[in-house]
Amino acid sequence: MRKNPSEGQPFPIELIEQRAAFRGHLKVDELRLRHGLFGGGMSDVMTREVIWRRDAVVVIPYDPKRDEVVLIEQFRASALFNGDRAWMVEFVAGLIEDGETPEAVGIRELQEESGLEPLGPLLHVTTPYATPGFASERFHLYCAPVDASKAGGIHGLVHEHEDIRVFSLPFAEAYALWQRGGAPNTPICIGILWLALHREKLQREWGDPGGLPHR
Known part of the structure; x- marks a missing residue:
């Protein structure tokens, strides 16, 4: 967080206290603050807990020649907690480590989680907050041209408990899988809808091997 939390903000913010509430796989800080109001003046002092987490990269692996999407499926404890299906259909994704660019992470995760290599540069789609009500994490969403005929098998890093x-x-x-609720996560929702709007353009630009610029 900036030393001056009001810097770059449309209204003043007074940070009264920030303390580490939990440190584990997730890091949670408790903030006591008040902020400017739309109608003028300042809010009462409030307490907010924020999960501090590195940004993530999500990749939509798309084959423009076959008009196919490569998906992965893996266990998610959060879905189990809610009583939903614990094996969730997703796109390739991973966290950004120190010194890494989002594009490099996207290529690495594509290789590790799907065994595929991108056939050209990754195309940036958007960078939304995953859950802005309580988490700092954003995800950098990209689309990558791939050969879906090579997709299959079991992948992931054993030491990270990936299966x-x-x-x-x-x-x-x-699209039908997502529409009937078979892939209930934010990156899939955004990515599938984005592909629905842009896949014909990708087919024109990426469908010809000569139209794919080299990485």
Whole structure:
């Protein structure tokens, strides 16, 4: 956090106290603050807990020639906590470590989690906050041209307890899977809808091997 929390903000912010509330796999800080109000003046002092987490990178692996999307499936304890299906369908994703660029992380995670290599540069889509109500994490969403015919098998890093099933679907089937609630996570929601709007353009620009710029 900036030393002056009001810097770059539309209203003043007074940070009264910040303390480490929990340090484990997740890091939670407790903030006591007040902020400027739309109608003028300052709010009462409030307490907010924020989960501090590194930014993530999510990659939509898309084959423009076959019009297929590569998806992964892995265990998620948070879904188990809610009583939902604990094996969740997702896109390739991973956290950014110190000194890494989002693009480099996207390529690394694509290799580790799906066994695929991008056929050209990753295309940046958007960088939204995952859950802005309580977490600092953003995810950098990219789309990568891939050969979906090579997708399959079990991937992931054993020391990170990853057990990842890789498969591909025609875009229409992937869209239908999402539409019926078979992939209930934010990156899939954004990525599938973005592909629905842009896949014809990607097919024109990426469908010809000569149209893919080299990395």
